[in-house]
Amino acid sequence: MKPRILVIGGLAAGPSAVSKAKRVNPNAEVTLFERGEYVSYGICEIPYYIGNVVTNPDLLISYTPQKLEQAKGVKVKILHNVEEIIPRKKKILVRDLNKNKVSEYSYDKLIIATGSCPRLLGLKGEEGRNVFPVKTLEQGYSIKQFIEQEKPKKAVIIGGGYIGMEMAEALTKNNIQTTLLHRGELPMSGLEQVSREAVKETLMSHGITFVPKVKVREFRSDSTGRVTEILANTGSYPADLLVLSLGVEPNTELAVGAKINVGARGGILTDQRQATNIDTIFAAGDCCEVKNLVNNRRMYIPLATTASKQGWVAGENAAGGSTVFKGVIRAIAVQVFDLEVAHVGLSAKEAEDSGMDIVTEHIVGNSKIGFFPGNEQVHIVLIADKRSKRLVGANVFGKGGATLRANTLGVAIQQRLTVDEVAQLDLIYSPPYAPLWDPVLVAANQLKKKFSKK
Amino acid sequence: MKPRILVIGGLAAGPSAVSKAKRVNPNAEVTLFERGEYVSYGICEIPYYIGNVVTNPDLLISYTPQKLEQAKGVKVKILHNVEEIIPRKKKILVRDLNKNKVSEYSYDKLIIATGSCPRLLGLKGEEGRNVFPVKTLEQGYSIKQFIEQEKPKKAVIIGGGYIGMEMAEALTKNNIQTTLLHRGELPMSGLEQVSREAVKETLMSHGITFVPKVKVREFRSDSTGRVTEILANTGSYPADLLVLSLGVEPNTELAVGAKINVGARGGILTDQRQATNIDTIFAAGDCCEVKNLVNNRRMYIPLATTASKQGWVAGENAAGGSTVFKGVIRAIAVQVFDLEVAHVGLSAKEAEDSGMDIVTEHIVGNSKIGFFPGNEQVHIVLIADKRSKRLVGANVFGKGGATLRANTLGVAIQQRLTVDEVAQLDLIYSPPYAPLWDPVLVAANQLKKKFSKK
Numbered sequence: 067m068k069p070r071i072l073v074i075g076g077l078a079a080g081p082s083a084v085s086k087a088k089r090v091n092p093n094a095e096v097t098l099f100e101r102g103e104y105v106s107y108g109i110c111e112i113p114y115y116i117g118n119v120v121t122n123p124d125l126l127i128s129y130t131p132q133k134l135e136q137a138k139g140v141k142v143k144i145l146h147n148v149e150e151i152i153p154r155k156k157k158i159l160v161r162d163l164n165k166n167k168v169s170e171y172s173y174d175k176l177i178i179a180t181g182s183c184p185r186l187l188g189l190k191g192e193e194g195r196n197v198f199p200v201k202t203l204e205q206g207y208s209i210k211q212f213i214e215q216e217k218p219k220k221a222v223i224i225g226g227g228y229i230g231m232e233m234a235e236a237l238t239k240n241n242i243q244t245t246l247l248h249r250g251e252l253p254m255s256g257l258e259q260v261s262r263e264a265v266k267e268t269l270m271s272h273g274i275t276f277v278p279k280v281k282v283r284e285f286r287s288d289s290t291g292r293v294t295e296i297l298a299n300t301g302s303y304p305a306d307l308l309v310l311s312l313g314v315e316p317n318t319e320l321a322v323g324a325k326i327n328v329g330a331r332g333g334i335l336t337d338q339r340q341a342t343n344i345d346t347i348f349a350a351g352d353c354c355e356v357k358n359l360v361n362n363r364r365m366y367i368p369l370a371t372t373a374s375k376q377g378w379v380a381g382e383n384a385a386g387g388s389t390v391f392k393g394v395i396r397a398i399a400v401q402v403f404d405l406e407v408a409h410v411g412l413s414a415k416e417a418e419d420s421g422m423d424i425v426t427e428h429i430v431g432n433s434k435i436g437f438f439p440g441n442e443q444v445h446i447v448l449i450a451d452k453r454s455k456r457l458v459g460a461n462v463f464g465k466g467g468a469t470l471r472a473n474t475l476g477v478a479i480q481q482r483l484t485v486d487e488v489a490q491l492d493l494i495y496s497p498p499y500a501p502l503w504d505p506v507l508v509a510a511n512q513l514k515k516k517f518s519k520k
Numbered sequence: 521m522k523p524r525i526l527v528i529g530g531l532a533a534g535p536s537a538v539s540k541a542k543r544v545n546p547n548a549e550v551t552l553f554e555r556g557e558y559v560s561y562g563i564c565e566i567p568y569y570i571g572n573v574v575t576n577p578d579l580l581i582s583y584t585p586q587k588l589e590q591a592k593g594v595k596v597k598i599l600h601n602v603e604e605i606i607p608r609k610k611k612i613l614v615r616d617l618n619k620n621k622v623s624e625y626s627y628d629k630l631i632i633a634t635g636s637c638p639r640l641l642g643l644k645g646e647e648g649r650n651v652f653p654v655k656t657l658e659q660g661y662s663i664k665q666f667i668e669q670e671k672p673k674k675a676v677i678i679g680g681g682y683i684g685m686e687m688a689e690a691l692t693k694n695n696i697q698t699t700l701l702h703r704g705e706l707p708m709s710g711l712e713q714v715s716r717e718a719v720k721e722t723l724m725s726h727g728i729t730f731v732p733k734v735k736v737r738e739f740r741s742d743s744t745g746r747v748t749e750i751l752a753n754t755g756s757y758p759a760d761l762l763v764l765s766l767g768v769e770p771n772t773e774l775a776v777g778a779k780i781n782v783g784a785r786g787g788i789l790t791d792q793r794q795a796t797n798i799d800t801i802f803a804a805g806d807c808c809e810v811k812n813l814v815n816n817r818r819m820y821i822p823l824a825t826t827a828s829k830q831g832w833v834a835g836e837n838a839a840g841g842s843t844v845f846k847g848v849i850r851a852i853a854v855q856v857f858d859l860e861v862a863h864v865g866l867s868a869k870e871a872e873d874s875g876m877d878i879v880t881e882h883i884v885g886n887s888k889i890g891f892f893p894g895n896e897q898v899h900i901v902l903i904a905d906k907r908s909k910r911l912v913g914a915n916v917f918g919k920g921g922a923t924l925r926a927n928t929l930g931v932a933i934q935q936r937l938t939v940d941e942v943a944q945l946d947l948i949y950s951p952p953y954a955p956l957w958d959p960v961l962v963a964a965n966q967l968k969k970k971f972s973k974k
Contacts, residue, residue, distance in 0.1 A: 111889060111951050125891040359946075370956055371949045392944060399950035408948060435565060437579040469953035470924035473960075477931040477945060490846065491931060492813075494862060495825045496853035497565050498573075499923035502824055506927075 069094045071384050072158060072171055074148045074320065075179035076100030077107070078370050079351025081129060082377025083177045083384070084140040090385035096140040097171070099160055101147035104203045105131055110370055112206035113229065116213070117236030123210075126203060151176065151324035153344050175346055175384035178321055178334065179377060182314035182352035182368050187224070191285035196292040197308045200229050209309070213240050218306030221245070222296050224282060225311035226253035231265065231402045233309050234274050238403075243273070245303050247280040247296065256398075256413055258447045260428050261461040268405040277301070314368055316353045329355045331366035338390035340380035348384050350376035357393035359480060360411050360458050361420035367396050397476045399469040408472030411459035411479040414449050423452035427513035431505025433466030435497040442466035446509040448475075448485070455484040455517060457510075474506055485513050523548045525838050526612060526625055528602045528774065529633035530554030531561070532824050533805025535583060536831025537631045537838070538594045544839035550594040551625070553614055555601035558657045559585055564824060566660035567683065570667070571690030577664075580657060605630065605778035607798050629800055629838035632775055632788065633831060636768035636806035636822050641678070645739035650746040651762045654683050663763070667694050672760030675699070676750050678736060679765035680707035685719065685856045687763050688728050692857075697727070699757050701734040701750065710852075710867050712901045714882050715915040722859040731755070768822055770807045783809045785820035792844035794834035802838050804830035811847035814865050814912050814933060815874035821850050851930045853923040862926030865913035865933040868903050877906040881967035885959025887920025889951040896920035900929075900963040902939070909938040909971060911964075928960055939967050 071087045071094050073080045080098055088096045098105065106129040114120045131142040145163040152158065158176065161168045184199035186192055196218070198209045212218070221237045223230050226248030237244045246253070246269065252262035253269065253276065269276050277300050285308075286295035296303045316333040318326075327335045327343045333355035340348045351373035355364045372394050379391040399408035417424045426449050433442040442465035449459035457479050462472040478488050489510035495502045503511075525541045525548050527534045538552045552559065560583040568574045585596040599617040606612065612630065615622045638653035640646055650672070652663045666672070675691045677684050680702030691698045700707070700723065706716035707723065707730065723730050731754050739762075740749035750757040770787040772780075781789045781797045787809035794802045805827035809818045826848050833845040853862035871878045880903050887896040896919035903913035911933050916926040932942050943964035949956045957965075 108889070108951070108956070110949070114892070114951055119893060120891060122891070369949070371946065374956060375944065394946045397946045397948045399948045399953050401950065401952045406953065408950075408953075410948075435562070437574060437576070438568070439573060467921060467924045469948050469950060470921045470928070473947050473954075473958075474924070474927045474931055476947065477928055477935070480946060481931070481935045481937075483935075490829065492825065492848045492851045492934060493927050493930065494851045494853045494864075494923050495564065495823070496855065496862075496923060497562070497568055498855045499853050499860065499862075500927075502562070502828060504927075 069174040069386070070172060071096045071175045071177065072173040073098045073177040073179060074158070075181050075351065076102070076105030076142070076144065077109070077179070077181050077351070078373035079179035079377035079380070080177070081106040081134060082374045083179060083350055083381035085138045086378045086381030087385040088139050090382050090387045092139070094385055098134070098140060098142045099146045099148050100142070100144045101163065102202060102204060103144055105129060105142060105144060106134055107203045109201065112200055112203070113232035113236040115206055116210050116233070117239040123207065126206070148320060151320055151347070153324050153347065156346060173346070175348065177380045177384055178326070178342070178347065178349040178353060179351045180317040180320055180353045182316050184310060184314055185312040186310060187282055187312070189282065189285050191287040191293050194285070194287055194291050194293045196306065197310065199310045200233060201314065212307065213242070216306070218242055220305055221307040221309060222247060222303050222305040223309045223311060224296070225313065226250065226276070227311060227313055228254070228398065228400045229311035231400050233311055234269060235401070235403050237307070237309070238272060238274065242307065245275040245277060247277050247282065247298060247303065249280055251278045254407070257407070257409055258414055258426070258461050260445070261407060261447060261463050264405060264445065264463055265402050265407060268402045272403045314352065316366065316368070318353055321349065321353065329364050331355050331364065333366050335364070338392060339383045340376050340391060341383065348380040350380040358412070359393040359395050361416070363420060367394060369398065371397070395476055395480045397473065399472060404465065405463060406465055406468035407461070407463040408469045409461050410472045410476035411457070412449065413459055417449055417451065417458050422458065425450050425452050425513065425516050427509060427516060429505065429509045429512050431508045432501045433464070434499055435501050438497055440466070444468055444471065444505040446505050448509050448513050450485050450513060455486065456482055457485055457488055471504070471506055485510050485517065489514050523628040523840070524626060525550045525629045525631065526627040527552045527631040527633060528612070529635050529805070530556070530559030530596070530598065531563070531633070531635050531805070532827035533633035533831035533834070534631070535560040535588060536828045537633060537804055537835035539592045540832045540835030541839040542593050544836050544841045546593070548839050552588070552594060552596045553600045553602050554596070554598045555617065556656060556658060557598055559583060559596060559598060560588055561657045563655065566654055566657070567686035567690040569660055570664050570687070571693040577661065580660070602774060605774055605801070607778050607801065610800060627800070629802065631834045631838055632780070632796070632801065632803040632807060633805045634771040634774055634807045636770050638764060638768055639766040640764065641736055641766070643736065643739050645741040645747045648739070648741055648745050648747045648762070650760065651764065653764045654687060655768065666761065667696070670760070672696055674759055675761040675763060676701060676757050676759040677763045677765060678750070679767065680704070680730070681765060681767055682708070682852065682854045683765035685854050687765055688723060689726070689855070689857050691761070691763070692726060692728065696761065699729040699731060701731050701736065701752060701757065703734055705732045708861070711861070711863055712868055712880070712915050714899070715861060715901060715917050718859060718899065718917055719856050719861060722856050726857045768806065770820065770822070772807055775803065775807065783818050785809050785818065787820050789818070792846060793837045794830050794845060795837065802834040804834040812850065812866070813847040814849050815870070817874060821848060823852065825851070849930055849934045851927065853926060858919065859917060860919055860922035861915070861917040862923045863915050864926045864930035865911070866903065867913055871903055871905065871912050876912065879904050879906050879967065879970050881963060881970060883959065883963045883966050885962045886955045887918070888953055889955050892951055894920070898922055898925060898959040900959050902963050902967050904939050904967060909940065910936055911939055911942050925958070925960055939964050939971065943968050
């Protein structure tokens with residue numbers, strides 16, 4: 067008999083999983099369920115669609131349901147909400163949202179890829195028609211449509227993380243005067259102080275009002291169901307448009323209902339094969355916790371790159387293959403107007419929380435030979451473990467290849483190189499592309515000095 | 521007594537060595553001898569000076585002799601040619617080229633950093649006043665002056681390696697019609713076929729006449745001592761200016777005279793401490809062979825990055841410290857007009873010559889999300905060892921960060937990662953900077969498939 071593989075969730079990990087499963091076992095009957103209208107799209111591109119960098123919304127979608135079915139030989143059921151997993155019967159209950167009818171589907175292997183949902187404040191008015199999280203394509207389209215139709219003049223963004231940065235730029239490109247309310251002193255809490263200060267300065271120099279240490283207390287709404295004012299400990303902020311970028315939480319309701327184990331950070335626990343505690347059920351993507359290879363701890367790090375790779379692994383194993391996903395170091399970059407900001411590995415705080423004594427260094431290097439036209443400053447912050455001398459984290463910001471330099475450091479972190487070893491890496495020197503001493507080497511050599519002193 | 525450390529050669533390794541030696545032992549008396557007029561300058565920037573990318577020639581010099589003396593507390597003797605090393609007396613004989621007088625200098629430790637010299641064809645006319653290698657700052661200034669004063673219309677470059685590429689662009693920027701004569705079928709013999717074809721196409725699309733399979737037979741000169749025509753097996757080529765870029769050879773005459781061991785590739789042999797077979801004498805830079813960490817073989821790979829690092833190590837050890845330089849993977853990039861070309865690790869041929877069976881893959885990826893404005897194609901060629909599955913070499917070419925992506929692969933090669941491990945690297949995805957699957961990952965995943973088939 068043909069093995070039946072069911073996958074719940076159609077965004078990133080789900081499409082990866084169905085494609086891989088079908089490729090590994092072409093006899094398998096593979097079905098994807100998605101409660102929304104769209105599958106296989108790029109969430110991360112939504113701010114760029116809103117900001118008119120990408121003008122054709124169709125481009126955000128890698129595969130329509132039809133295209134995914136045809137290209138991969140799988141079944142795709144959109145507007146189908148999985149309501150329950152019944153592991154002892156190896157069945158799921160699915161509501162067809164068009165017909166409002168619940169059906170049973172049997173599986174041999176099940177893959178949970180239910181993703182994440184945006185955090186909310188739980189305040190009255192939050193569901194107002196000018197209030198938007200930025201998590202689904204539907205929300206992206208709604209924001210765009212709202213801007214085009216209602217031409218808001220003032221926006222408030224609550225939450226100064228990655229999406230907050232991208233949305234600040236996107237709204238500014240729509241000539242909307244934007245205020246960013248953030249709970250911390252500086253934006254982007256995962257980065258080091260100097261990086262966060264650079265981000266704040268960049269925001270402010272591009273006309274964003276950045277308000278630190280904000281606790282939002284209340285939304286004032288008008289009679290049409292729009293939030294018109296945000297009241298906080300720091301003052302009150304009028305808004306025609308309110309964007310919520312408070313981070314995300316794993317969607318684990320279904321999994322928890324089926325007695326699948328979740329971890330301390332709220333995500334589904336899997337082994338390296340992406341198998342859950344129930345041996346016919348796998349999980350992948352934003353609904354899972356993931357092992358951080360730098361400190362060997364489970365963390366909640368929802369990222370599309372991880373979701374895609376985990377989807378592959380879950381799909382391959384569900385289809386009878388045998389492969390593993392070992393973990394992540396966390397590798398992220400964000401564009402803050404003209405500032406490139408990248409982060410790999412642990413933050414100083416995370417390293418300390420992992421029991422390390424840390425040594426850090428901040429340097430400013432050149433992106434190419436200093437006197438070359440187009441040379442840009444590249445800042446690097448390195449974080450090392452004092453005892454082992456291992457590099458455990460880095461921020462890279464500036465212009466001219468911060469992100470790609472962070473990847474070089476990322477591989478070094480993943481390979482557990484010491485600062486000495488990073489300082490001796492054989493990196494390219496070529497006047498138009500990199501100076502004789504690449505900023506990566508300058509940073510490692512400076513940090514080395516701090517060790518020899520101690 | 522103060523230890524006396526003498527360093528021969530003032531270009532890259534020499535200045536590194538004196539600076540480090542003095543820093544490690546501030547009591548040392550450190551002296552640098554350079555036979556030319558300049559020290560501590562960037563050879564690699566010379567083509568960009570000739571091509572008017574860098575217009576101020578002073579910028580090419582990191583340290584004037586005076587500045588080096590003041591900044592580092594060392595003595596610098598330019599226009600001093602070391603003529604002999606007498607190891608049993610720990611002395612060198614040095615000719616002051618101004619006074620034409622030979623003096624003796626005693627050392628406790630000696631560092632040889634005599635660099636390399638350009639290969640020549642040994643043909644009559646080669647010393648003509650319109651014939652230039654591109655190896656010293658003096659030569660760079662001479663070419664520039666020649667172009668400004670004599671306004672050549674046609675140039676011939678002999679040799680299609682890195683410097684040949686850079687000079688082709690530099691001459692074209694001076695509106696000089698340029699013909700490149702190369703002994704091979706395609707330029708840049710260290711790269712793979714597909715990369716070399718891309719380089720050739722780029723040259724031709726920018727108006728360079730590329731002539732393959734050339735054996736130069738004769739130079740025709742006029743009565744003023746200029747070469748006017750190059751005769752070869754492929755035809756005859758008129759020229760107002762002739763550039764020789766045939767590669768370089770280690771300068772080891774002095775070392776050989778002192779019975780210092782040189783290797784099969786002609787360079788000085790050192791241990792990891794950069795010590796030669798004579799225990800008071802160290803060597804660093806282009807005059808040395810270097811261990812390639814990928815195949816553990818000694819090779820001749822003259823590069824400024826290596827020279828600087830080896831100079832540091834030689835300087836530190838000569839001053840009583842203890843440090844090592846482990847070797848290189850070879851990491852190079854060159855700009856060929858608008859094409860970025862980078863090379864890390866072994867070529868396919870070198871890998872085969874090292875006894876490996878190889879598997880290769882060529883992919884074309886995107887520099888950022890494919891539909892983003894400014895997205896560029898990035899080509900990656902990977903070379904892996906069939907038995908161990910280790911990645912041993914890579915070419916990266918295209919636009920939009922080829923060089924910096926090559927560094928990521930370079931670290932992977934240096935760390936002896938398998939293709940599977942490269943495919944699972946945690947690299948950044950950020951729409952403006954890198955696609956969900958970075959070309960590095962796309963390449964590794966494609967190459968993986970070739971292994972599973974076998």
